[in-house]
Amino acid sequence: MSRHIFRTTAAVCGLMMMSAASSHNSILSAGDWRQFRGNAADSVAAGESLPTDLSGSTIAWKTELPGRGLSGPIIVDNRVFVSASSGYSQDRLHVLCFDGGAGNKLWEREFQASGRTWTHEKMSNATPTMAADGQRVFAFFSSNDLICLDLEGRLLWYRGLGSEYPNASNSLGMSSSPVVVGSTVVVQVESDAEAFACGVDTVSGETRWTIERPRAANWTSPTILPATDKHPALVLLQSSKGVTAVDPETGTVAWQFDKGASTIPSATVIGGAVVIPSNGLTAVRPGESGLEQLWNSGNLSPATASPVAVDGLALVLNSSGVLNAGNMENGERLWQLRLRGPFSSTPIVANGYLYAFNEAGVAFVVRPEQDKGTVISELDLGETILCSPGVANGAIYVRSDQHLIKLASPR
Amino acid sequence: MITVSVFMNNIGQRLLAALLMLSVLPQLSLASAADATADAIALLQAARPGGVGSVENQRAAAVLVQQGEAAVLPILQGFRKASPVGENWLRNAFEQIDSDLTAAKKTIPPKVLEGFIADVSNAPAARRLAYESLRRQDPAAEARLIPGLLLDPSPEFRRDAVALLVKEAAAVEGPAAIALYRKAFSGAVHEDQVKQISEALRKAGETVDISRHFGFVSSWMIAGPFDNREEKGFAVAYAPEAEITADGPDLAREYDGMDAKKVRWQAIETGDDFGVVDIAKQIENYKGSAMYASAVWNSSAAQTLQVRLGTPNAWKLWVNGKLVFEREEYHRSSQMDQYAVPISLQAGRNIIALKICQNEQTQDWAQKYQYQLRICDTTGAGVLPVTAAAATQTSGEVK
Numbered sequence: 131m132s133r134h135i136f137r138t139t140a141a142v143c144g145l146m147m148m149s150a151a152s153s154h155n156s157i158l159s160a161g162d163w164r165q166f167r168g169n170a171a172d173s174v175a176a177g178e179s180l181p182t183d184l185s186g187s188t189i190a191w192k193t194e195l196p197g198r199g200l201s202g203p204i205i206v207d208n209r210v211f212v213s214a215s216s217g218y219s220q221d222r223l224h225v226l227c228f229d230g231g232a233g234n235k236l237w238e239r240e241f242q243a244s245g246r247t248w249t250h251e252k253m254s255n256a257t258p259t260m261a262a263d264g265q266r267v268f269a270f271f272s273s274n275d276l277i278c279l280d281l282e283g284r285l286l287w288y289r290g291l292g293s294e295y296p297n298a299s300n301s302l303g304m305s306s307s308p309v310v311v312g313s314t315v316v317v318q319v320e321s322d323a324e325a326f327a328c329g330v331d332t333v334s335g336e337t338r339w340t341i342e343r344p345r346a347a348n349w350t351s352p353t354i355l356p357a358t359d360k361h362p363a364l365v366l367l368q369s370s371k372g373v374t375a376v377d378p379e380t381g382t383v384a385w386q387f388d389k390g391a392s393t394i395p396s397a398t399v400i401g402g403a404v405v406i407p408s409n410g411l412t413a414v415r416p417g418e419s420g421l422e423q424l425w426n427s428g429n430l431s432p433a434t435a436s437p438v439a440v441d442g443l444a445l446v447l448n449s450s451g452v453l454n455a456g457n458m459e460n461g462e463r464l465w466q467l468r469l470r471g472p473f474s475s476t477p478i479v480a481n482g483y484l485y486a487f488n489e490a491g492v493a494f495v496v497r498p499e500q501d502k503g504t505v506i507s508e509l510d511l512g513e514t515i516l517c518s519p520g521v522a523n524g525a526i527y528v529r530s531d532q533h534l535i536k537l538a539s540p541r
Numbered sequence: 542m543i544t545v546s547v548f549m550n551n552i553g554q555r556l557l558a559a560l561l562m563l564s565v566l567p568q569l570s571l572a573s574a575a576d577a578t579a580d581a582i583a584l585l586q587a588a589r590p591g592g593v594g595s596v597e598n599q600r601a602a603a604v605l606v607q608q609g610e611a612a613v614l615p616i617l618q619g620f621r622k623a624s625p626v627g628e629n630w631l632r633n634a635f636e637q638i639d640s641d642l643t644a645a646k647k648t649i650p651p652k653v654l655e656g657f658i659a660d661v662s663n664a665p666a667a668r669r670l671a672y673e674s675l676r677r678q679d680p681a682a683e684a685r686l687i688p689g690l691l692l693d694p695s696p697e698f699r700r701d702a703v704a705l706l707v708k709e710a711a712a713v714e715g716p717a718a719i720a721l722y723r724k725a726f727s728g729a730v731h732e733d734q735v736k737q738i739s740e741a742l743r744k745a746g747e748t749v750d751i752s753r754h755f756g757f758v759s760s761w762m763i764a765g766p767f768d769n770r771e772e773k774g775f776a777v778a779y780a781p782e783a784e785i786t787a788d789g790p791d792l793a794r795e796y797d798g799m800d801a802k803k804v805r806w807q808a809i810e811t812g813d814d815f816g817v818v819d820i821a822k823q824i825e826n827y828k829g830s831a832m833y834a835s836a837v838w839n840s841s842a843a844q845t846l847q848v849r850l851g852t853p854n855a856w857k858l859w860v861n862g863k864l865v866f867e868r869e870e871y872h873r874s875s876q877m878d879q880y881a882v883p884i885s886l887q888a889g890r891n892i893i894a895l896k897i898c899q900n901e902q903t904q905d906w907a908q909k910y911q912y913q914l915r916i917c918d919t920t921g922a923g924v925l926p927v928t929a930a931a932a933t934q935t936s937g938e939v940k
Contacts, residue, residue: 218700218731219878239636242666244625248876277629283640285602285633287595288626294590296866301853301873322870335592347873 163205163520166259166307167476171353172398173438175480175521181539182483182495184509190525190536191233197224198531199256200305200474205230205522206262206281210536212529213269215255221247223255225269225279226534230523233536237283245273245292249303252516254531258351259307259518261315263332268315272304276317278335287335291317297324300347307351309365311378314338316365320348327352327367329381339381344369350396355404360418366404368397373406375416385421387414395432395446395476400439400458407432411446413461425461430454435476435518438484443498445484447473453486455498467503469494474516478526487515487528493537511535578612581605582619585634588627598630605634606641613638613649617657620667628666639674648678658686665695665920672698691728696920703729707738719745726754730921732815732877739814755877756923757816757915758836758893762792762806763824765832766799769898774831775855775869781833782896786862789892790835799830806835813913815877817851820897821910827899834895838916839926840886846924848893851879852912855898860884861891871900872907878921890929 167173181188197216204211208230216222221243227236247255249272258270266286269277274292279285292299298319306318314329325343330336350368355375357363364375364384373387391397392407399405403424406412410428414421430437433449443464444456451471455464470488477486483506484496491511497504513530520527525538581601588598605612616635620628642648654675658668675682687705690698703725710721719742726738726749739749752759767779780797784790790806798804811818820832848858848865853875857867866882899910916924 217697218733237640239633241629241632242625244629246880248879250874283633284599284637285630286599287592288588288629289592290590290626293625297868301870301876301879322873323868330592335595337591 161205161208161522162262162264163203163522164264165204165261165309166202166351167353167396167398167436167518168478168521170356170399171309171351172400173436173476173478173518174440175478178480178521179524180480180483180485180521180526181537182497182506184493184495184507184537186509187540188509188537189511190538190540192533192535193228193233193235195224195226195529195532195534196238197222197256198254199529200254200516201256201307201529202259202475202517203520203527203529203534204260204262204267205520205527206264206267208523209236209281210520210527210534211260211262211267211269212534213256213258213260213271215243215247215271219247220249220255221273223269223271223273223275223277225260225267225277225283227281227283228534230525230527230536233534239279239283239285241275241277241288243271243273243275243292244290245271245275245296246299246301247273248301253303253305255303257303257305261308261310263310263313263315266332268308268310268332270306270308270317272300274298274304274319276308276315276330278315278332286333289330289335291319291328295319295324295326297321298326299323302347305349305351309352309354311354311363311365314378316352316378318343318348318350318352318367320344320346320369322347325369327376327381329378338379341376341381341383343367344371346370346393348393350391350393353397353399355399355416358402361416366397366399368406369393372408373397373404385416387421392432394434395436398437398439400444403458405437405439405444407437407446411437411444411456411461413444413458425459427456427461427463429463430456430461433471433473435473435486438477438479440479440482440484440498441500443500445477445479445498447471447477447486451488453484453496453503455503464500465502467496467505469496469505475528476518478519478521480521485519485526487511487517487519489514489516491515491530493528509537574608574611577604578608578615581612582615582631585630586619586623586627588624588630590624590626602630602634602637606637609638610642610647610649614653614657617667617671618663620664620670621662623664628664632666632670635670635674643677649674651675651679651682655682655686661694665693665698669695669697691724694920696730699728699730699920700734703731703734703738707734707741710741719747723747729754730917751814752812752816753925754923755816755915756917756925757811757913758838759811759813759816761809761811761818761834761836762790763809763818763820763832763834764790764796764798764804764806765824766802766804766827766830767796767832768799768829769831770829770901772829772855772869772871772898772900774829775857775896775898777831779831779833785833785835785859785892785894787892788862789837790833790894792835799827809834816913816915817911818913819911820899821908826908826910829899829901831896831898834897834912836893836914837926837929838886838891838893839929840888840891841927843886843888845883845885847917847919848882848884848914849878849880849917849921850882850895850912850914851875851877852897853907853909854912855900856912857896858882859892859894861887862894869898871898872902872904872909875909875911877913884916 197214
């Protein structure tokens with residue numbers, strides 16, 4: 131092939147591929163819910179108005195899934211993506227795409243796990259929630275398979291981190307969900323035997339950076355500290371040692387909080403403050419002179435669900451299924467509301483209301499006020515719900531081992 | 542000699558050309574299309590870890606998808622020599638074509654799929670993929686094909702065949718049921734099915750040797766305890782470790798163990814169905830200790846098999862003196878087949894050796910000090926050792 135023909139061919143192919151990508155979605159939709167706990171990883175569905183009077187009529191649709199999972203749904207351009215795993219040893223990895231409107235399946239892709247797939251029976255290989263950048267989706271599994279597809283289900287790259295790091299596994303299962311910042315997808319893979327975090331180029335799938343992490347079992351997920359005029363966006367990596375803020379482009383450590391932290395619920399960033407499940411709950415604010423501790427409260431102790439905030443309140447679900455509200459200014463506990471736990475799912479906040487799903491599949495809508503919390507409505511979905519919900523376009527999406535369910539106001 | 546990078550570049554250039562021509566010349570000659578398919582499959586088969594070459598892989602997959610039905614059989618055949626990452630690239634191309642054909646109300650010819658499934662020399666994962674595509678268009682394929690796949694190289698086919706037999710057995714009684722359960726047992730490779738079948742057979746008064754069926758190693762020589770307080774002993778090569786060679790340890794030796802204990806190798810047998818050697822019960826739950834275990838496994842031939850290990854304790858595994866894998870994790874559950882480690886065995890005598898470490902956790906759930914180890918093939922079917930005499934003969938023949 132002559133050089134000229136090769137250049138022309140490459141150009142045409144490049145155009146074809148760009149065209150294929152852009153024809154389907156290259157613009158982030160305002161109604162997207164692109165990763166675990168939402169676009170900002172804070173569980174807040176900004177601008178969304180969801181039904182507060184949940185009932186059977188708010189179940190817009192319910193569709194079958196081919197496998198188990200604790201992973202929550204994500205939404206890109208009104209398409210709902212969710213992962214699942216199936217097979218005797220949970221080694222079959224599913225990535226599914228549904229139409230958010232009607233609930234029909236648009237496509238399904240399956241892969242063979244390359245890492246260890248066994249988990250505790252409560253967990254499954256499909257525990258981490260997917261992530262997306264608007265043009266691509268990233269499915270991550272307990273087996274440490276990291277899969278990138280375009281929105282039409284075409285494989286763009288495949289990382290078998292389970293075979294690249296064969297000791298980085300947990301016999302109970304891994305659950306850390308990836309986050310996307312700019313053009314990097316960040317994953318945290320931490321176990322007793324081997325632990326690392328890495329930033330992967332969203333386009334090529336190649337590793338940009340890898341850092342060693344504390345060698346200890348860890349089920350938390352990275353979160354995002356948004357960019358300010360003082361610093362670029364940072365990714366916060368939590369472990370039993372504390373929280374490490376890293377530059378998502380390079381993995382360079384920006385600062386560390388070293389007072390220890392939980393290995394199950396993850397930190398949440400609220401108005402520039404980092405609320406960390408540490409010695410109960412601890413709020414810190416990174417500043418030019420270092421990390422300033424705002425408050426610590428032993429009365430606000432999250433169990434599995436991560437903390438959320440609404441209207442100046444920090445809200446945590448404890449191990450007794452009690453919702454605790456604290457003052458975001460000083461950490462003082464203001465009130466408690468007994469819900470029926472246990473909860474694995476992190477609640478979401480929309481339009482001033484809290485939506486929490488317990489493990490038995492009961493959804494609670496709570497109106498949190500300064501002096502009390504009130505349950506506005508409940509809906510028993512009748513299926514085990516362990517995932518954290520996704521929210522987009524006036525609807526809440528949750529999944530069980532059997533179904534993907536959409537809750538929305540009746541039309 | 543052609544280097545890999547040159548090879549890749551040449552294929553990459555040809556794929557670019559193929560992608561262009563396929564898009565603008567629908568009447569591309571069959572020979573050119575076949576070349577493009579072969580090039581694309583070769584590239585995807587060699588897909589590398591680390592995300593390297595993803596752009597080239599995307600182009601190769603696009604070439605295959607554009608060829609549609611014509612690429613189906615070569616894709617499936619390509620699984621045989623594909624890397625694990627490569628298999629997933631080929632799978633995605635297959636699924637895209639299958640979806641496209643379904644959307645166009647077309648199907649992959651069932652005869653092509655059924656012929657591919659019938660050939661057990663094809664990759665098990667590809668045969669299963671073909672089967673599931675076939676079953677979508679022809680649900681009757683299950684009843685037609687599955688009963689003949691009881692001893693298949695695919696554990697998934699075996700599982701389906703076992704399930705059908707168990708269902709049949711449950712519907713009858715007496716000798717007919719026993720015969721069906723026995724047949725199902727012969728193909729079962731999964732713990733849940735073996736437990737279900739064994740329970741039914743034992744209830745009917747039948748004898749079942751689960752341990753032998755799965756290939757558990759039940760006779761061991763064990764030496765210990767050695768010091769593992771503060772989990773520091775995992776990395777320490779105590780005296781027996783230096784003796785874990787291809788010839789095995791000197792079983793007559795005495796060592797200085799933990800707390801100045803004199804330690805000797807002792808024979809331990811387990812009669813557990815699932816091969817569990819319970820150190821805490823059969824010896825003692827020495828907190829903060831390490832034990833060494835050694836077993837002889839006589840192989841009928843030089844072969845690659847798997848060690849499947851279950852333990853809640855930290856461990857190291859050696860085969861014929863070579864460290865195969867090590868893992869420092871304590872009390873994150875224990876399951877049969879928790880770990881699968883490929884091993885190379887020589888014809889004749891082989892030494893399987895373990896180091897098992899207990900830590901000092903005090904919780905109730907952290908008191909297990911045990912392991913279960915079996916030798917099996919890639920389907921999970923147990924493989925048994927031969928007798929020492931046969932092994933000597935085999936080993937002599939190889940020499």
